Amino acid sequence: MNTKNFFLFLVLLSTIKFSNAQDNGENEFGAWYMYFGTNRVSDKLSIHSEAQFRFYEVASSFNQLLLRTGLNYHISDKAIATMGYGFINTDGTFEDTPGEENTNEHRIFEQFILKNTVGKFKFEHRYRLEQRFISSQNDDFTEHRARYRLQLTYPINQKWFLNAYDEVFINLQEPIFGQNRLYGAIGYHVKSNFSIQLGYLKNHFTGTNFDRLQLGVIYNTDFRKKEKN
Numbered sequence: 001m002n003t004k005n006f007f008l009f010l011v012l013l014s015t016i017k018f019s020n021a022q023d024n025g026e027n028e029f030g031a032w033y034m035y036f037g038t039n040r041v042s043d044k045l046s047i048h049s050e051a052q053f054r055f056y057e058v059a060s061s062f063n064q065l066l067l068r069t070g071l072n073y074h075i076s077d078k079a080i081a082t083m084g085y086g087f088i089n090t091d092g093t094f095e096d097t098p099g100e101e102n103t104n105e106h107r108i109f110e111q112f113i114l115k116n117t118v119g120k121f122k123f124e125h126r127y128r129l130e131q132r133f134i135s136s137q138n139d140d141f142t143e144h145r146a147r148y149r150l151q152l153t154y155p156i157n158q159k160w161f162l163n164a165y166d167e168v169f170i171n172l173q174e175p176i177f178g179q180n181r182l183y184g185a186i187g188y189h190v191k192s193n194f195s196i197q198l199g200y201l202k203n204h205f206t207g208t209n210f211d212r213l214q215l216g217v218i219y220n221t222d223f224r225k226k227e228k229n
Contacts, residue, residue, distance in 0.1 A: 064088060
């Protein structure tokens with residue numbers, strides 16, 4: 001292959017890669033808008049509530065709707081076990097494809113959280129197993145995976161705080177590596193049970209990276225009856 005043909009080959013290859021990146025939205029800066037809640041019903045039990053709206057772009061191009069709930073058992077202030085269910089509706093392509101149908105997933109998960117503090121730093125270790133029942137346009141299939149997240153929170157003062165985590169997804173079938181999420185954010189405590197976070201997520205898949213703005217709202221409620229004096 002002479003120099004001219006080799007140069008044309010590189011141009012063609014880069015064009016194909018760029019086109020593929022455009023098709024899956026990799027070059028777009030997307031956004032996840034999220035709500036999380038822990039709703040305490042007794043000293044030992046609480047209900048997890050969660051909704052996430054994910055977009056390929058900051059305010060358009062729907063990617064995924066995730067709704068999740070679960071029953072938490074508070075072993076102690078530093079240990080929580082959870083069993084729950086999630087529904088996920090996914091549009092897997094950035095560009096509209098005529099006749100394409102979204103994927104629906106019903107997910108069961110088991111989770112264990114451990115917390116500890118070192119100085120002002122608060123650490124949270126989250127271990128999760130997921131059983132995923134996925135329905136696509138042409139097929140129904142089941143997948144299983146494990147997830148581990150290490151989260152770090154640092155209080156700047158009584159109102160402001162920093163939050164960061166790294167989470168790895170391991171498939172229990174081929175391919176073994178699923179994805180990795182690296183996240184950093186600044187948060188603000190509006191009230192003792194209400195906070196907001198604004199952050200950035202680097203979502204890495206094999207050969208693909210997505211950059212996502214994250215806006216999260218955390219609102220916790222307590223339905224336990226207060227003891228009378």
